[in-house]
Each structure stands twice: as structure tokens, then as C-alpha cells.
Amino acid sequence: MATIIQNGIIVTASETFQADIKIDNGKINMISNQITGSNEDTILDATNKYVLPGLIDPHTHLGIKGTLDAFETGTRAAAAGGITTIINYTDPDNSQTFLEDLTEWKEKAQNALIDYGFHSIINKCDKDVLEQISKLPDEGVTSIKLFMAYKENMVNDEELYLLMKAAKKAGVVTNIHAENGSVIDCLIEEALSSNNTKPIYHAYTRPPATEAEATARALRIAEITGAPAYIVHITCEEALKEFVRAKEKGVNAFGETCPQYLVLNEEYLKQEEKEAVKYICSPPLRTNKDQEALWHNIKSGSISTIGSDHASHPYVNGKENGINNFTKAPNGLPGIESTLLLLYKYGVCEGKISMSKLVEITSQNPAKIFGLYPQKGSLNVGSDGDVVILDPNKSSIITKASQKQSTEYNVYEGMEVQGSIEYVLSRGKVIVKDNKVVGEPGSGKFLYRNKFTEQSQEGRL
Ligand code: URP
Ligand code: ZN
Ligand code: ZN
Ligand code: ZN
Secondary structure: OOEEEEEEEEEOOOOEEEEEEEEEOOEEEEEEOOOOOOOOOEEEEOOOOEEEEOEEEEEEOOOOOOOOOOHHHHHHHHHHOOEEEEEEEOOOOOOOOHHHHHHHHHHHHHHOOOEEEEEEEOOOOOHHHHHHHOOHHHHOOOEEEEEOOOOOOOOOHHHHHHHHHHHHHHOOEEEEEOOOHHHHHHHHHHHHHOOOOOOHHHHHOOOHHHHHHHHHHHHHHHHHHOOOEEEOOOOOHHHHHHHHHHHHOOOOEEEEEOHHHHHOOHHHHHOOHHHHHHHOOOOOOOOHHHHHHHHHHHHHOOEEEEOOOEOOOOOOOOHHHHOOOHHHOOOOOOOOOOHHHHHHHHHHHOOOOOHHHHHHHHHHHHHHHOOOOOOOOOOOOOOEOOEEEEEEEEEEEOOHHHOOOOOOOOOOOOOEEEEEEEEEEEOOEEEEEOOEEOOOOOOOOEOOOOOHHHHHHOOOO
16 A cells, blocks of 8 residues: 655755655655556646655744644644644753653654654753753754743853753754843843833844844854754844854854744834734844845855744733733744745745755755754655645635634735645655645654764765
8 A cells, every 4th residue: 555646746955857756654665757556555646746855844832831732733734834744842841850851742742743853942051961961862852952042041151162062972953042132131121111112122122133143152152162053043134144154164053044034024013013912033023134135045055944933822811911011922923834835935936946945945954954864854765755745836825714723813814825735745644635634643753863973974964
């Protein structure tokens, strides 16, 4: 009982060609012309449609207290959007160790419809934490995340240095939320004491310089330690300049951006307060000039990946709390299901990136950086049969009425997108058919990821 995808336009990070794909026992076992099947096989006709590797979303926040999407609804929305793997952030509960946290998160994720891994958030640094980092790879987790952005959970420079050094030794990538939280805190106090409480002050108190400074500092520490450093959600030209300078100097730096920074801008924060609060995320939405810089850096290869940063804060008793004071709105936007169609419309159709680049940044690169390649991230013989069939000729309008995610609002409401996700396969099994999710909760598997050192020795990126 194999699955055969016939006559599609196969897209990999390096080429586009017409062929058939056969998936057997969950793995791709043949890519060639005119593969015929038996009566028992599932045959999918992909004539005039793109056949892509399933997307890997390396930045999700499912299952966070107070948010609406835990693993079942969140991965259902992800699957509808062509995502077949997520790497989700844990949320440390400081009453236990982060290895204990991880055990809990693995249990929480058991009803996922798609495959998943975790990044461990670490917000303190002591002897025990440093020792535990060396044990993370045994748990299948090969990345940590550190915050420089928020007073409550940020690490200082000494801690950054010690944690990165420990991570490097363990073969663990350090993900960094780079914004200067101390300066931002001063700017927020000044804004509030002048009664500047509207949502746009969220952006004005987190200016590009605060992101650029923290990016530069994190990457200087990465340079000193030699640690692989992955800067999450890069938003602006100023930060990109620091990032590119470090990369050109040979720092082992990887950069991520998110669809919201590519297609939304700070004008959304200037709307009427009750609308504007929906758009509060950190770093904040920037300008059209920053969007241009992000697209250019995707095209040039400086930015390696796209993550949704999906955070499903409710409007009622959530976002609305920021109407009279921007600091009271929870940070982060929902959008897990829209990544592919937004990038296809505003990237590929508008001539900013090629189809192969889209595959590279949404699938191949996150797989390579985070130790999942070649099991995930490409349509190779031997890889998991995670596939998206995209009909490029249909268009639609994003609206909350048809969304799968659980929020009462959609930040892309009314935006036109191009392409329709006809089928999504997870390890050969159809989980989305004609825009309907047919996958079963619990069919996703926890992915044991490889250490960073093993991959880099193979010179994969
Ligand atoms: O504003 C954001 N991005 N919220 C989610 C948490 C984080 O900082 O990644
Ligand atoms: Zn962050
Ligand atoms: Zn341009
Ligand atoms: Zn995030």
C-alpha cells in the first residue's frame, strides 16, 4: 500500500522538475517518470501542481498557559498550512529543572497531528543548568533559547557567554531573542510617565537600535565562544547589518524572520487601539523599508529560515488588556497556518524569491540547522514522505471565518493569498485533503534531533 504522486512539478532547494514520487512505509522510495501503482495504492494526481517538501516551522509557541492553541488545534492549523514538522518552545516552570520541563512538554504534545521537536528555553544560569545542557542531546533536543529582551527572564552577558559555551560543547545550537531589555525598560517607563500608552508606543519603545545592539552583542559573544548562534525573528535593516557583518567575519550565525515582518508594518499599530492591540509582538512590526531589507537578505542567503512565532493569545482577557496601556497586551501573533500561502503570494508571485528559495527557507534550512536533515527537509529517496501539493492557480482571502487556529481574530484578515493547499502528507499518510484536515490527533511523533556538530562536520549549510 504505497502512495504515488503523479505528474507534479517537484520543487527542491536546488531545482524544479516534473516527476512522480512513490512513498512506501512512510519514506520516499522512488522519484522517477511514470511510476505506476497497483489497485491497493493511493494515487494522487498532481498535474500542473507543485510538489514540495512539508514545511518545518522552527518557531512555535503551542501549549503556552493563557493561549488558545495547544498541540491538537495548533498542529491541525499547521497541517492545513502545509507544515509537517514544528519545533516548539518549552516554557520554563522555575519550580523544576528544564530537563523535567521537557518531560512534561513531551507528554503535552502527544496529541499532535504532525511531527514535533522542542527548543528548551533557559532563563537562568547556574552550575546545575550548565551541567544539564550537556544532557539535552540525550533527550533528543539540540537547541536552547535565551532571552535578552525582557527584564523578567533575560540573561546577562556573563550568562550568555557561559550558556553559549556549554551549548557549543554539547552540540547544541543557541537561539537568541535579541533586543536590549534593559534599555527598552527605561524607554517604556519614560513613555508611560508621559502618558504615551497607545499601542504604537510598543514599537517606539523597542526601536531598531535596541534590536541591532543586542544582535551585535550576542554575535560578538558567539564569536568569542565559537558557538553556533541562531537569531530568532530578525525584523529590521539595522539588525541585519550587524548580523551580516558577523556572518561575513565567519561567526557561526543563522538568522530567522517571520511572515508578519515581511507583510505587515507598524502602521497596523497606529490603528484604533482596539484593533491595534492585536498586532503587539516583540520585536515590533517595522517599516516597508525594513521589509525590503528582509526580502533582500532572504534572497542573498543571509536569512536562512522562516518561523511563524505562532502565539495564540486570546483577544478577550488577552490582547484587549492593552487598549489603554500597551504594556498590558501579551506579546506575539497567531499565524501558523498562513506561512506558505503568504510567502508564495508576496515572495514568489511578486518576484522576490524563487520557488526553490521558498523550499530552502521553509524546509531544507531549518532541517539542516536543527539536526533533522535528511530525514526531513527535502524530497530525497530515503527521506520521510512529508509532502505538500500546492495548486498555484487558485487564490483566496485570509479570514478568521475559515481559519483553523483558535484565536477570535486573524492578523492577516482580508489579505489576498495565492495558491491552494490540496494535499498534505505526513510520512506518506494524507493528513490534509482539499483544504480539510483529515489527520488524526496523536499521529505526530517526537523527533530526536541530531547534534549540531555532527551536521556541521558534513558541511551541510
Ligand atoms: O512577541 C513575541 N514574539 N512573543 C512570543 C515570545 C517570543 O518572544 O518569542
Ligand atoms: Zn522571541
Ligand atoms: Zn527590492
Ligand atoms: Zn517566539
